[in-house]
Amino acid sequence: GKQTVLCKDTPAFIANRVGIFALLKVLDLVQELGLTIEETDKLTGPVSGKPKTGTFRLCDLIGIDTALKVKQGLAANLPNDEAHDLFAASSVVEAIVEKGWFGDKTKQGFYKKTKERNAQGRPIILAMDLNKMDYRDKEPVKLASLGAVKLLDDLNDRLKALYAHEDKGGELIRKSSQALFAYVSNRIPEIADDLFQIDDALRAGFAWELGPFEQSDIIGVRKLYDDTVAAGHNVASWVKEMLDAGHDTFYKIEGGTRLYYDIPTKSYKVIPGTEKLIFLDYLRGTNVIWKNTGSSIFDLGDGVMGLEFQTKMNSIGGEVLEGVNTAISKAEEEGWKGLVIGNNGPNFSAGANLALMLGLAVEQEWEELDFAIRHFQNTVARIRYSGIPVAVAPHGLTLGGGCEMTMHGDISVAAAETYIGLVEVGVGLVPAGGGTKEFTVRFSDHLESGDVELNALQSRLLTIAQAKVATSGMEAKSLDILRATDIVSVNLNRRLKDAKTEVLRLFEEGYAEPARRTDIKVMGQTGLGMVYSGIYAMYAAGWVSEHDMKVAKKVAWIMCGGDLSGTPRVSEQYLLDLEREAFLSLLGEEKTLKRMEHTLKTGKPLRN
Template sequence: MDAKRIIKKVAVLGSGVMGSRIACHFANTGVQVLLLDIVPKDAPPDDKKARNKIVNDALDFALKSNPSPIYLKSFAKRITTGNFTDDMPKIADCDWVIEVVVERLDIKRQVFETVEKYRKPGTLITSNTSGIPIHLMAEGRSDDFKKHFCGSHFFNPPRYLKLLEIIPTKDTSANVVDFLMDYGSKYLGKTTVLAKDTPAFIGNRIGVFSIMSVLQYVEKTGMTVEEVDKLTGPVIGHPKSATFRTNDVVGLDTMVHVANGLYQNAPADEARDLFKVPSFVDGMVKNNWLGSKTGQGFYKKEKVDGVNQFYALDLKTLEYKPSQKVKFASLETTKAIDSLPARLKILIAAKDKAGDFYRATFYELFAYAGNRIPEIADELYKIDAATKAGFGWEMGPFEKWDALGVEDTVKAMEAAGNKPAQWVYDMLAAGAKSFYKIENGKRLYYDIPAKGYKTIPGTEGFILLDTIRATNTVWKNSGTTITDIGDGILNLEFHTKMNTIGGEVIEGINKAITLAETSYKGLVMSNEGANFSAGANVGMIFMMAVEQEFDELNVVVKTFQNTMMRIRYSSIPVVIAPHQMALGGGCEMCLHADKVVAHAELYMGLVEFGVGLIPGGGGTKEFALRLSDELQEGDVELNNFRDRFLTIGQAKVSTSAYEAFEFGYLKKGRDVVVVSRDRLLAEAKQQCLQMANEGYVQPIPRSDIRVLGKQALGLGYVGANTMYSGNYISEHDVKISQKLAYVLSGGDLSQPSIVSEEYLLNLEREAFISLCAEKKTLERIQSILTGGKVLRN
């Protein structure tokens, strides 16, 4: 790999949906971006604003879209806009030029001809094409251009979908390929997959086959849109948008474009006919029912008497009907099963319509994926990696096949007419019974030419708990596992439902700290679940409050607070590595850590207000403490108090780790952000080890916290009453706000005073328990528990 190459500035050519969002993601990582597009036909030669209208409108549209393509709005300042006619010479200052123009070979070649006039030798040049052969675009270019040129196929939206396919030509330098593979993983947070220059590459070849297989099955059996989406969502480890909602979001025209491209460009594909678009899709395209972009697709939403009504398309009649909830007996039996492999085994054996669907579509997918080796990839792990990262699947085709048992599934596939590729039979004959296995803490894949197992390349720097848990577990209970991750560092992971925090997690935290203080150097808290933690177990709180067991509830809350304080004041460094949701108690843990190593995709917040409470696990105390540390005399004091008060009172949740700094959940100068989810635990371990090796000193509990007393309390009361008078909040919201203001201000003190953490924790706990006794708080908690909805009563 070219160790000297540094990416400081990137040019993105084309500002459409993909181009503008690729530009935003590079800006997310701190890179300067030059975003260019064409000049409008009627733009005057001396009017720069008019000449940049297309690119500026596109970027503005991207920045206003939801979910946002950028971690923090201010990061957009890293993007400079321009046009191809006036500003192409500026690419001479760029280290990487990415082409994202319309999918036409002639236009791409014109762009590259212009690029070659201005790029400096050695500059990386890549195309984001999803369908045009990479080698055709480089024809006629210089040797230096060809050496530094390849495909770099991002998936949309680039911020959220992890797949980046790197597609070299025969002329691409090996150093360039190695650099892009490493850079995409480390700095862009991507799962980088080395792909061959074949139609649709890897992700779309397999993913679109899977979609088309489902569509063809639907046309044959008459299954409804709602039935299919029920079967192809989270129950099999796929996104909530499942099949048809995903098509609506991506755009039916996009799916049809890829499917048609595969039908035309892969004549030798044994499943080629499956890529023929079904008649109902043809009808939808003719009607311009392309999904979200046209207001309707497989689903549409309309207001009826002021209420949103959802409709689903009847695929036989192409008429919309009110969307129906569907149930399958086999799915009901798997509701309590958290393990995806265990669920899949039950579903594939089901004797109902769902089982028929799974057997037909799974076996077809397995056979197809097996037949694509070595056509699209030489190694099976690349197919799994691409489908997971590109389509949000929890398990790829070969991982699902492993979960069902390779040998038994081969027999079932044969019986169903989906005979696997010969190499699968050769693998079984060689004594290998699975596509993957874990050995000496490493995850290995079956290498077909070698007829043996090899470590997955590029994972050497990862710490994967799934691979080391079996041999390195130090202690566990029903909700947590403590694992030795090497070099004297322990890791504590949660595995309760949504990683909520109850008695078993509290026990695990205390046990982990005790073990670390006794025999290790430090402790990291992280996990490989979908979310770090959705917060405290409110079901338990609800039951105790309903039974009016307030003494017991006081003990529970006190134990939670003491555990958070133990995280803060242990004799070893405690580093917490949150990802995705870190809400309520999950956020409070992070507030008390010595350091937070956060994944960039972090949705962090103190959200207790939504269930009629204030943070009761030290979160309100910690906001008062942090407020004290940043206070200055004068009006700034009350301004800062108001900001902290509103952050909790409005239950603000960050949309990225960077926004968590803005809200005060993360500390500037202390906490760090990692873009690569796969590298999060390794970085957290490194930070913890560094703190330990530099001579970690146990902190002393704080007794120097300056609180503002009545002047801040009055501000909180007046603010809440004003909001109530304007009908912005309810009467119960006022009561919660007053309790929050009381704790944050240190109580009804006549003047600013110095207090201890223990003093504030007592106030916090009293306020929390008093709110638990309120009928309207219990109604809010019940609404969350039964329907997942925030009630404003």
């Protein structure tokens, strides 16, 4: 998504000014503390709310020579900056650029990709030994601080635990946090008038989950201030004035609205432009009307409910399905105007609980699996067939079951940066929560508009059979995952508000529950013959494995409506039954179980 941040016309503006300072400070501390580049990248990656590239991998990605030019520009243009010595000092960046190693663009930088392959067939990657300025095999990371936070899902908990840990990993987090805290405190009003603008710029520009001032709130502003002063850093005087006045945080929540500390007035104000936006974290203390261990229902105001998934990666299991059914039932029975399904986390949903399905399949609990799939299908169908309008607001990863829920909303309001698709084929299964059925419905509707039958069938079948994932909301429209009437919200933070607006529009227009479809045109035997021959040709050419072919034929069977003669019309329930039968049969295949197990262990698909 996109976001506008007001800044001053100063060297490197906000994100590069602060981001490069933070990067250089980490590089400086790494050698002081004796950390390897692998340890550093783990500490400065997702575990502390930063991108998975960490620090050194980020340098390789953007170009070490590019980072050096920004560093040199800061040194030349900021002679009076308190970090001038850090910008001007010779460092490992200069040393590695002198060797002509610029990162990804030269295939070697802090890491080097070799032509050799490991046992899994992947390229062997070497890591830089900063003391010898030469490459060595990558080393496993075994820091006590990382082990201590391994089971902590909440970023706030991880940050506090890392900051408090006594090993060198904790020392890196402490020292870098203190230096960053002091530096950003002195950048107001030089590079920005308000502290929230610095946080916005680092989140939008460097993909940090939390900006510097937000991180300080998590660690504790008073503690961080005392530690930073004790470490010899110069913190801006306004921070002490804020603390002396009894204000212990840079942000606070009041009445479901987030306020920031305004330095000139020494008071808290609403962040401009956010007055009508919806952030569920700000409503958590006052507006939750129902919850279980995996989901929460919110009052979003104006008679609209909101449903948030709260499982790991927002995977869809029994608790989430209970949440969906409860929200719709309460809305229908209590006179709510509609429901928004969405959240403010990193992802909408990574899909159904694959581990649960694998466990049941290994134990051959076929009746329980059949019940679970029926329950999932019925719950997804209820998103569309209820007495209230339901808007689904996907963003980030929206895979498998998350995609199926999105496709069944009365309206979908997707973030521009939405990675959405039906990926079940990648683990040897078919979409069975209504996804294959819905693609068939949309294929049928395109036929009615005069589309060429085989081309329309082939393109939609390949979207499922190749587990295509759209990398944006607009691409999702081109793949028919989102409809032409669905909305793409460019600003991620506006998505839930836009979804609520659409729910109210549908309500005001006199929303009525749509009729279940019984007029879906399928191609039957004619379509199967053409599609099967195409699938076999791909197998004969070596493009797909035998099991890939088997799974693809299952998808074709569903989308063609089985081996019916002529071009009959079928119901949604007929197609859902075909989905469920195909899903269960594939769960009985050893190769599918191996794919599922491999994906759960490695996060990557297995071709077998």
